[in-house]
Amino acid sequence: MKKRTFLKISSALMATPILSPLVSWASDDKLKNWAGNYQYSTDKLYKAKSIPQVQELVKKYSKLKVLGTRHCFNGIADSTNNLISLGEMDDVISLDTKAHTVTVDASMKYGQLAPYLDKKGFALHNLASLPHISIAGACATATHGSGVKNGNLSTAVAAMEIVTAKGEVRTLSRAKDGETFRAAVVHLGGLGVVTKVTLDIQPTFMMRQDVYENLPLAQLQQHFEAIVSSGYSVSLFTDWQKKRINEVWIKSRIEKGKTFDAKPEFYGAKRATKNLHPIAELSAVNCTEQMGVPGPWYERLPHFRMGFTPSSGKELQSEYFVPRKNAVEAILAVEKLNAHISPHLMITELRTIDADNFWMSPCYKQPSLAIHFTWKQDWASVKKVLPMIEKELAPFKARPHWGKLFTLAPAQLQSRYEKLPEFKQLMKEYDPQGKFRNAFLDTNLFGS
Structure with missing residues (x-):
């Protein structure tokens, strides 16, 4: 590169x-x-x-x-x-070692940027499950990794360059643009074409990944905070059967004076004896290294390796964000639907994300639990299950992931974003004729 x-x-x-x-x-x-x-x-x-x-x-x-x-x-x-x-616009433009920032073309993928940063002695604060996604797209939709103290990927954005509907190039930064910047980072594609992104970086670090199997759901109820705080990034995978969490993936930073004690048992779960795929029946060959083997941050934070196709792609995905203070209640509410969910499910992942201040982020002003569903590719069946899940999560004002499948009515969705009126006003300022609006935005942001 x-x-x-x-x-x-x-x-x-x-x-x-x-x-x-x-x-x-x-x-x-x-x-x-x-x-x-x-x-x-x-x-x-x-x-x-x-x-x-x-x-x-x-x-x-x-x-x-x-x-x-x-x-x-x-x-x-x-x-x-x-x-x-903008797929061919995917270079590193500049690395500012003093400011601890990197500026890249918006179409660069995390899997491209990460090895470059690591070789220069730097790292990002977090990564998503897949390193195959573009930086601009991930930030526009508030895509995330995991960690009780880690914000979603957009929280690393320090500045962005955008081409507005008039063809003008504007630069927005955290340092200079205040609320406008906080409105624009998670923009859902409604403000213009993002061409450059500047990200915060930090000194590179090493990690290890340890996996445990069959965590009793009762233990999660009693020790939720301790479990999700047990590593830098923690993912819980469940098929909602047998009142258990199938797998617990604990990703820990390796630092001087601090060592993760990978005991044989973790809140009733047993340490895995081999690398696992989140769906236990599948081969772990395309998954990142486990078993406590040390490796660079970018080879441990994602679940899947950059050089591999993570799956055949024959799947559907949905995800809902609830306040972390309601995490256990929300998990138990979904668990009640296991008979409806399990026949159509491949796996569910539970992850925590810290709060942020971006207007259209599902984590706006709330530390969150994300309940992610990877479904079999049967939309007719999934479409019937999603309203059941959304009804159970309604007391927690769940916010769906912008880039995944949901059936929530526009009025309900809009009521869960307190800054939506101001965001729509900003859309009109940047794009007065609706050049970048489409059916999705018209329905979910402007529909009733």
């Missing part, structure tokens, strides 16, 4: 021809997302290799949406008119 120089930018701009359709993703009859469950509404997909090209596209079309790594399971990135890809 090379640092981009101004000379490289200039020569690329002079050598680049006019905008052309990107046909590599559209080689099939229809363009689909990563899982194959969602078919996009247009085959007009254009690529931009530079900011001037992004500006040209934005000025040219009255309707436009950015399509990233296509890991969303719904229509948040869809358009019936035109799609734009």
Whole structure:
């Protein structure tokens, strides 16, 4: 990976021809997302290799949406008119070792950036389960990792560059733009085209990952905080059967004077004797190393290795965020539905995320528990189960993940975001004609 120089930018701009359709993703009859469950509404997909090209596209079309790594399971990135890809804009632009920040092209993937940072002696505070997702897309939807003291991935954003509906380039920063910045980071694709992101970084660190099997649900009820606080990042996997947590994944930083004591038993769970996949029946070959083996942060924080396809993609995903203070109640509420959930489920993951101050983040002003469902790819059945789950989680005002499947009524969803009126006003300021709005945003933010 090379640092981009101004000379490289200039020569690329002079050598680049006019905008052309990107046909590599559209080689099939229809363009689909990563899982194959969602078919996009247009085959007009254009690529931009530079900011001037992004500006040209934005000025040219009255309707436009950015399509990233296509890991969303719904229509948040869809358009019936035109799609734009910034996939070739994925370089490191600058590394500021004094400010402890890195600036990258928005389409860079975490799995690309992480090894580069590690070689330079730096790290990010957290990573999602998959390192295959783009930085811009993850931050736009408040995608997250885990940890009681770790905010979602967007909390690392120190600044961002965005092309607005008029084709103007604006830069927003945490240091200078206050509430506007806090409104714009989790923007749901509604403010413009993000072209650059500046992230906070920290000194690199080593980690280990230890897995335990069959944690009794009763132990989770009694010791929830101790269990989820037992490592830097902790994930609990359950199929909602036999009143147990199938697997507990504890990711711990290796620091001088501090050692994780991987005892044979952990709150009634037994330490695994081999690497495991979150779905125990599947091979762990594509999972990150376990068994307490030390490794760099970026090879332990995700569940899956960058060099492997994490699965066939034949799945659906839903996720709901509830206040961490209600975590046990929420888990027990969902557990009551096990007979309805289990036939259609591959696995559920429970993770904690710290609070943040981004207006449209599901973790806005609340430390949260995320209840994540990986479903079999049977939407007809899942569509019947989701309202049951949403009803059980209603007392906790659960907020769904923006990029995953939910059936919550727009009025209910909108009532759970206190800054939504102000966010819609900002959308009108940046995009007065609704160039970047689509059916998903019209329904969920503006619908009734």
